[in-house]
Amino acid sequence: MSSIGTGYDLGLFFSPDGRLFQAEYAYKAVENGSTCIGIKCKDGVILALEKIIISKLLKPHANTRIGSVGRHVGIATTGFIPDGMHILKRARDEANSWRDNYGSAIPGSVMADRLGNYVQLFTCYSSVRPFGVMSFVAAYDDLGPHLYMIEPNGVYWGYNGISAGKGRQIARNELEKLDFSTLKMKDAVKEAARIIYATHDEEHNKDHEIEMTWVGEETNGIHTTVPEDLLQEAEAYARRTVEGGEDEDVPMNE
Amino acid sequence: MSFLELTEPWGKPSRNIFFPTSNDVQQNAAPVISRTTQPIVTGASVIALKYADGVMIAADNLASYGSLARFFDVERLTKVGNNTIVGIGGDVSDYQHIQRTLEDLEIKENNYGDGYALQPSHIHEYLSRVFYARRNKMDPYWNQAIVAGVDGDEKEPFVAFADLRGNTYTAPAIATGFAIHLALPMLRKVTDDDRWKTLSKERARAAIDDCIRVLYYRDGRSLNKFSVATITAGGVDFQTNQSVSSEWAFAEKQYGYGTQEV
Secondary structure, eight states, X not given: OOOOOTTSSSSSSOOTTSOOHHHHHHHXXXXXXXXXXXXXXXXEEEEEEEEEOOOTTSOTTOSOOOEEETTTEEEXXXXXXXXXXXXXXXXXXXXXXXXXXXXXXXXXXHHHHHHHXXXXXXTSOTTSOOOOEEEEEEEEETTEEEEEEEOTTSOEXXXXXXXXXXXXXXXHHHHHTSOTTTOOHHHHHXXXXXXXXXXXXXXXXXXXXXXXXXEEGGGTTOXXXXXXXXXXXXXXXXXXXXXXXXXXXXXXXX | OXXXXXXXXXXXXXXXXXXXXXXXXXXXXXXXXXXXXXXXXXXXXXXXXXXXXEEEEEEESOEEETTEEEESOOOOXXXXXXXXXXXXXXXXXXXHHHHHHHHHHHHHHXXXXXXXXXXXXXXXXXXXXXXXXXXXXXXXXXXXXXXXXXXXXXXXXXXXXEETTOOEEXXXXXXXXXXXXXXXXXXXXXXXXXGGGGOOHHHHHHHHHHHHHHHHHHOTTOOSOEEXXXXXXXXXXXXXXXXXXXXXXXXGGSTTSXXXXX
């Protein structure tokens, strides 16, 4: 997908072969973003984000990027971060508006639909630009767990497992091996950590931290950060499996 | 447009008010504004007190339609987060609106995800500001509220009052409605002079039961079915469907009550 628009890409209008180049270029912004994966299991949804630590001065585990919407929805974005923050804000407005009108929590499918429509709006006019993010919507409502991903052109699909960002190909291969019909939340946390570690590019030798949230039966339907001890356990498991047990610091009895 | 042209309207009366285009009085009349002038469906008293380990708050489950005891299953205590209960008496529709506002507040605060949680003192301040703002518009939420909980890192027992006019105060024992006159003296007996700091949970509950009993006897808009919530550092313990014993046999001896034998 590296063709140049030659004149039809300086605004949002169709090229002679029926493509919206600006909308396609938005995908490029996401391709270089940090790896983000979502796993929908039997009883809940996990969202995991790999954050490269760009400076030692940054406070560890601060600057969270996965946001809560209402009580039961989590949104993670990867790509152009400020666009992601804007989508999160819009999602919160939508959830608030639904609660004001209907007195109940916004269903996951409605949330995804609202965001999909919103993102698509920005592919209609040359006076705005499309969002350069993939947005993951994790929700747990009366109908159970939901996982959706909204792309920069507004299309969205429901998934059992999905990834975006730099390591999406490797992540996708790993996700396809999982059995979503039997996976439980606590195991999914471990798998998510393992997959993030598998995609991490060792050559660039940069430190990273994993930000992981979950929503489902384990959390009573509230979207929260995965507890620290469970996350440590998952990362230790990931290190062991991915690095083949060569790491001396990992205790043997996990 | 030059600056001089822009300044032309300054100080001049607006054309469409002083030179109305229509002669129809209706069209030119000021818009009708409606304000709350009286509560319709109402809840009665709420009582709360501090004790050694936390706070206790209670309210009956009745919503009256004037003198008609209309709804018997109204929960007038609302949990906000894990450390606060708001108990409200007065107009029920305003109460329900306040419930929605508090829930929105809770969700919004929770979404920051920064590890801070709303404390009872914050909720009390917010509620009293809301009451006062509406009071200034002469369109009040017709309620009296008690905010009870354990406040801050120290989990200090916290009990405070806020009403339709924006009045607030805090004390070891608080009541709303008729309970101000009937129950508060009883509650103050066990909480005054720092006595609440050594008050046990059982004795606090006994005080609440006694107050509810007195209210049931003497308040004509009360019910012997109530909820009581206990908030401690460990969280909120909510008990519903509570009731107190009461003696009515004496009524038979009263002229005018019960069945007439003669």
